[in-house]
Amino acid sequence: MRFLAKIGLSLTALLLAGVAARAETITVATVNNDDMIIMQKLSSEWEKATGNKVNWVVLEENVLRQRVTTDIATKAGQFDIVTIGAYETPIWGKAGWLASLNDLGDDYDYKDVFEPLRNGLSVDGKLYALPFYAESSFTLYRKDLFEKAGLTMPEQPTWDQIAQFADKLTDKSKEQYGICLRGKPGWGENMGLITTIVNTFGGRWFDMEWKPQLTSDPWKKAIGFYVDLLKRDGPPGATSNGFNENQALFASGKCAIWVDATSAAGRLYNKATSKVGDVLAFAQPPVNVSPKGNGWFWAWSLAVPSSTKNLDTAKSFVKWATSKEYVKRVGETAGWVAAPPGTRQSTYDNPEYKKAAPFAGMVLKAILTADPTNATKEPVPYKGIQFVAIPEFQAIGTSVGQAIASILAGQQTEDAALGAAQDEVTQTMQQAGYIQ
Known part of the structure; x- marks a missing residue:
């Protein structure tokens, strides 16, 4: 009986591992700005590393806001990741419409994200979106x-x-x-x-x-x-x-x-x-x-609706797309002048970025003093x-x-x-x- 029980447990573990390893497709709604188009191009790297796929819904700004608001408010679950900003995030987070993003791990380096952005995208100490780029x-x-x-x-x-x-x-x-x-x-x-x-x-x-x-x-x-x-x-x-x-x-x-x-x-x-x-x-x-x-003061940010059925995969993508490593990949592939601005101290400490973007100091000051x-x-x-x-x-x-x-x-x-x-x-x- 113990042997059969062990076989049963082993089969269960294998099945659970198979479910966990099964590729998922997430749907990302985003705005048709240049920074997001770069993210779309680089997403194949995340897909290759994880085995998952991304279905992109790229929309003009006004249309994006209408579609995302309707989906979130009705909990329709059409999108696994939404591109929203400093206006929607606190309101929707407080309403319970967004998943918390405080659990992405120590390697994410939350403290590297500028404090005004973290505060602006939080409710009661919980982050409900992470900034992709910020602006004044x-x-x-x-x-x-x-x-x-x-x-x-x-x-x-x-x-x-x-x-x-x-x-x-x-x-x-x-x-x-x-x-x-x-x-x-x-x-x-x-x-x-x-x-x-x-x-x-x-x-x-x-x-x-x-x-x-x-x-x-x-x-x-x-x-x-x-x-x-x-x-x-x-x-x-x-x-x-x-x-x-x-x-x-x-x-x-x-x-x-x-x-x-x-x-x-x-x-x-x-x-x-x-x-x-x-x-x-x-x-x-x-x-x-x-x-x-x-x-x-604005931050185009990535958030995960609480209605998603692919929570862990969605969080994995958000972690990748808003990380220090992602900023580095943009710099290496599209040129440092195209790196997402305004989000992380490490970007502004990088001599390559400062050389390529002589306006960086002025931009950062404008964001942090708004x-x-x-x-x-x-x-x-x-x-x-x-x-x-x-x-x-x-x-x-x-x-x-x-x-x-x-x-x-x-x-x-x-x-x-x-x-x-x-x-x-x-x-x-x-x-x-x-x-x-």
Whole structure:
């Protein structure tokens, strides 16, 4: 009997080992940014090492957010790994929609990940996402065009100065536009930039009683300035241009100035993917009456939905894709200038990265000094620089983004669009119980 029992235990162990060794296919939902495309190319190395496979769902930013939010909220389990950011992670982690990622092992080196990122992606000490790359925002410009026009970009420009420079550098007959800015509607597209403009004009989304402020003077001045500037000096069809579209315009030499994500620096400095690598220069993001909230804070991160049926395999991929070793592989295969920025101290200690990316120090400072708890001139009841850290903001931000895009497209007046947005947001906040 003991012999038979031993045979039974041995067979069980073999069967369990077979199950554990069986290859799994995980589905990863991610955004169509350059860094994620590199991850997709390198994922064959993880597949070869583990025997598992990756099914990629690569989507435009707004579509990604819609698909992922629906899947997570309904626990449909379509995705094993999702690409989300500093907005969704704490909210979804607290709701129990994400698996904790604190158990990837000592060899992952959590302490190497910058503390503000770890804190921003945690709830009650538990990490619910790990940063793939992090960013703030800054002003990119073409120093050759500035020198030719006899202009000097200050280290800390104002929005009025940016407008003056853009006016002088616009030559639409040559398809040379003084400025490119996000116009595509979406809480993470045009509103990511617009909220920082509103911050510097002294505005805020809500007062201390959660009453919307969309018809306040700072909002009206900020939106009026933004719309007028893009109409005068921006490219045609600006309402179709988000991050990727403006990056392509700038890389092809059609923008004199672009205010956007610091993560663009590596791609634009890379002469293999950019025509302006030799003439690229950087300054701080513009300010107006207030310096607060002029540069945003974001981390595109990988998270594992609690609905996944492939938990261990999904965690294995997240560990690989956000590790020090992965950063090194990008440097070795795509060039160090393309290494994922803003996440790990070891990247910024690496002499090869510092040599390839002379902008690294400025980018890191912008990320680490961005303060989501002190981003507005007047006091507010929320955290966030380019977003409001409440569940309702995803819908609110996208709706307001559409209203502002309608102003830019000439479909509505500023007063009409902001007035309607004010009413809609007020109703949403009432229904959610923030205000009576």
